[in-house]
Amino acid sequence: MGHAYQAVGWNRQKKIYDRTLLLGVVLYLAVFLGVGFALHPEATAETMILRALGTAAFMLLHVVLAIGPLSRLDSRFLPLLYNRRHMGVTMFLLAFGHGAFSLLQFHGFGDVGPLVSLLVSNPRFDSLAQFPFQLLGALALFLLFLMAATSHDFWLTNLTAPVWKALHMLVYLAYGLIVMHVVLGVLQAETSPLLAGLLVLGMIVVLGLHLAAGWRERALDEPLDQLAREGFVDVGAFEEIPEACARVVTLGGDRVAVFRYGDRVSALSNACQHQNGPLGEGRIIDGFVTCPWHGYQYKPDCGASPEPFTERVPTFETRIVDGRVWVSPVAQAPGTYVEPARHPGRAR
Amino acid sequence: MSIEIANLIVNAGLVYAGLGLVFGLAFVWKGAGRLDPDAARGTWGFRLLILPGSAALWPLLLLRWVRSSGPPQETSPHRSPV
Numbered sequence: 001m002g003h004a005y006q007a008v009g010w011n012r013q014k015k016i017y018d019r020t021l022l023l024g025v026v027l028y029l030a031v032f033l034g035v036g037f038a039l040h041p042e043a044t045a046e047t048m049i050l051r052a053l054g055t056a057a058f059m060l061l062h063v064v065l066a067i068g069p070l071s072r073l074d075s076r077f078l079p080l081l082y083n084r085r086h087m088g089v090t091m092f093l094l095a096f097g098h099g100a101f102s103l104l105q106f107h108g109f110g111d112v113g114p115l116v117s118l119l120v121s122n123p124r125f126d127s128l129a130q131f132p133f134q135l136l137g138a139l140a141l142f143l144l145f146l147m148a149a150t151s152h153d154f155w156l157t158n159l160t161a162p163v164w165k166a167l168h169m170l171v172y173l174a175y176g177l178i179v180m181h182v183v184l185g186v187l188q189a190e191t192s193p194l195l196a197g198l199l200v201l202g203m204i205v206v207l208g209l210h211l212a213a214g215w216r217e218r219a220l221d222e223p224l225d226q227l228a229r230e231g232f233v234d235v236g237a238f239e240e241i242p243e244a245c246a247r248v249v250t251l252g253g254d255r256v257a258v259f260r261y262g263d264r265v266s267a268l269s270n271a272c273q274h275q276n277g278p279l280g281e282g283r284i285i286d287g288f289v290t291c292p293w294h295g296y297q298y299k300p301d302c303g304a305s306p307e308p309f310t311e312r313v314p315t316f317e318t319r320i321v322d323g324r325v326w327v328s329p330v331a332q333a334p335g336t337y338v339e340p341a342r343h344p345g346r347a348r
Numbered sequence: 349m350s351i352e353i354a355n356l357i358v359n360a361g362l363v364y365a366g367l368g369l370v371f372g373l374a375f376v377w378k379g380a381g382r383l384d385p386d387a388a389r390g391t392w393g394f395r396l397l398i399l400p401g402s403a404a405l406w407p408l409l410l411l412r413w414v415r416s417s418g419p420p421q422e423t424s425p426h427r428s429p430v
């Protein structure tokens with residue numbers, strides 16, 4: 001959708017989202033510092049602040065990682081996904097603060113520059129107990145920076161969606177590095193079973209949610225290609241698709257959203273042109289397939305966005321035989337009109 | 349790691365970042381608009397936001413700017429080039 005870029009396309013939802021996020025972060029930092037000083041009155045302010053920032057960033061990273069699979073498992077979590085980038089950037093800023101404080105505290109006052117000191121001060125790569133864990137954190141911070149710096153839509157367009165996605169998959173590498181950073185760093189200084197337990201719990205939650213979402217999608221993706229007849233594929237009974245909603249199937253490796261509206265059925269590519277949002281999880285609103293992520297719209301019979309927008313998604317031929325819906329796996333060029341199949345028993 | 353190598357790495361990083369910053373300023377001012385017409389009318393807030401990324405990815409963007417071919421078209425079954 002052609003429009004001049006802004007820093008943030010603010011709307012009410014985003015403002016609520018960001019306000020809640022900010023409030024949560026400030027509250028967390030305040031509670032951490034309050035409790036921290038009460039329990040460790042001997043600790044310096046720098047130490048406490050860098051711990052508060054580090055733990056806040058680490059916890060927020062868990063939330064960021066959990067949102068994707070959660071919203072795939074249950075659509076009620078979609079509002080959290082809506083502005084996840086702001087959460088990601090917030091997480092980076094917290095991590096950056098943590099890194100900057102640490103650099104200053106541990107490397108700021110030597111004979112060599114802080115960055116050089118970070119690289120050379122601890123060469124014990126062969127020791128688990130003395131491992132230079134700060135380098136792992138620094139590497140993770142660099143990856144988080146790349147992602148935060150490229151989170152604007154401009155980068156999505158100008159790096160192309162596949163490259164952008166690949167870049168942002170680095171969050172998993174960063175997560176791994178940060179876990180190692182925490183295990184080799186903090187857990188050595190403080191052998192607290194509580195901290196270790198929390199860390200393991202966090203990993204189980206993140207991993208478990210990803211596995212659960214992946215397993216469910218595999219079940220949904222189960223190829224129906226065996227039922228091919230004249231090249232068409234049986235995607236299920238007409239009645240099973242809720243009115244104005246879609247069933248998503250995988251045909252020839254592509255995910256296709258099959259929408260039912262009235263007595264008709266139309267099939268579109270499941271990938272929204274905006275950010276690959278799952279069109280099949282959206283609904284038909286005012287006659288348009290509406291993406292659940294940011295509301296881009298497409299005509300169900302031709303896959304084109306309403307004027308003046310120019311987005312188009314591929315369409316697929318459909319048939320209804322004996323109350324069952326058949327879809328051709330051959331994608332038509334984006335925007336190609338395809339006569340919707342009609343259910344004779346449902347004619348209005 | 350010896351201190352000489354560490355110095356080399358840090359200095360190389362600083363030079364890269366310094367060049368990136370200079371390039372980035374030029375890029376957000378003029379270059380982004382050449383690559384992507386939507387960016388030509390972008391707000392100053394937008395330009396500030398893409399500055400860190402422009403500084404970090406400057407070799408790639410410099411190449412694109414020199415060739416100035418508009419935003420790249422990805423090719424996949426879901427989005428064929430026009």
Ligand code: FES
Nearest residue numbers: 272274275277291
């Ligand atoms: S992904 Fe943004 S509207 Fe579909």
